[in-house]
Amino acid sequence: MIIYPSLEKGATIGVTAPSSGLSSELHPLLKQAIERMEKAGYKVVCGETPWTQSKAKSADATLRAAEFNDMMKRQDIDLVFPPWGGELLIEMLPFVEYSIQKPKWILGYSDISVLLLAVTLTTGIATAHGTNLIDLRGEETEATTAMWETILSASEGDSVLQHSSEKYQEKWDHENPSPHVYHLTERTEWKTVSRQAEQIKGRLLGGCIDVIRHLIGTPFGNVASFKEEHIPGEPVIWYLENCELNTADLRRSLVQMKMAGWFNGCSGILFGRSAANEPVGGYTVEDVYHDLAKELQIPVIYDIDCGHVPPQVTLINGAWAEVGVVEGRGTILQHFKR
Structure with missing residues (x-):
């Protein structure tokens, strides 16, 4: 519950x-x-x-x-x-x-x-x-x-629908503030590893992977206990965004999450846009996403409106969500389901 x-x-x-x-x-x-x-x-x-x-x-x-x-x-x-x-x-x-x-x-x-x-x-x-x-x-x-x-x-009991943004901000321009703070210049496109339309359902959990990974092995990161007590038998959609990690560090973090059991019962993973994701030895962030999708046999959606490259949708940890992507446009329907 x-x-x-x-x-x-x-x-x-x-x-x-x-x-x-x-x-x-x-x-x-x-x-x-x-x-x-x-x-x-x-x-x-x-x-x-x-x-x-x-x-x-x-x-x-x-x-x-x-x-x-x-x-x-x-x-x-x-x-x-x-x-x-x-x-x-x-x-x-x-x-x-x-x-x-x-x-x-x-x-x-x-x-x-x-x-x-x-x-x-x-x-x-x-x-x-x-x-x-x-x-x-x-x-x-x-x-x-x-x-x-x-x-x-x-x-x-309520449900709220959000749509992907029309444009996102590539970089900050603090010297020339806009009426709504952000400078939205680039066309938003939500992408899928499969390169096809995707629809996934589950309970949302996530955050900035740079920091939430450090909850693994602590009393504050017991995902298995949370699932058993609060959402028994229900799948999880993880949403993750990368602030500063290069692709090798991102990959290590995801492997650690997998080995810690955080991805058990996962129905799909969402990745936010990132200005980091610097390739290491030719290993790109797209390679990271493909490896993860192949290993876990689940959909991976990326470049969503989440994190340090604004704007961003509001995601509720614990809410039941239906996430869809069709031709670069995304929707997130969140249900406030006990």
Whole structure:
């Protein structure tokens, strides 16, 4: 059984930095994002950690966990929304209190996906992999990213359909900000290893592979136990996105996940677009995808709207999904099924 939080209009957003905060020269970005949320009708409670950054993290692991735990306990906070990711969130996992009394959404990606996956695997509470708070600071929010509100506002039993974006951003241009932050210039095309239309169904789990791979072998990465307790007999669709790994490191990570049993009962794998994936000795990322599809005998879909090459869809860890690709266009229908 999966437990789904729900977000109501006028809800209160708690902003904390379980990974990286912002150095002083970047504070205007966070202030702008908070103002946008308030103009949209939300109340915002901001902790201390988002305003500090030293030695690759916002604060000591115990302080980060304490602020996060406090926001999860507070009855007046409905969504915990970190400013962005970072590097060392994994340090705080042992100090997180997983006995959550009031289920509430946690939304983010990159290093935040370590926390998202750990919470879902440990508690059976759905978490949301999607936009960062900082990326919502623009005058407008483009259509794919904007679906985060619709999805988080859904209730148990509801279904929400998302479509692949029309265009994606090839590179950041911070010197020339656009009304919706992103600079969408390249035509989006979801691809399949089979080069044919694909349709896969299952429970979604995933995140940034650079960091969630480090949950393997820890108390916070027990996929087998999660499946047995919360989704017995149901297949899993893994969604993965690569921030910085070359193809050899990506391949090693996937083999480790396979050997750890994470892909047992997997019905398909989705890979987000990536600016990394540097080939090693002629071994390309397409080779990685083909090897994985052949070994596991499952569909592999890649270059989807997920991760560090925006925009991105909002994917719910634990939700039942139907993912389809036809002639480069993709759909993800998520069911808030217990």
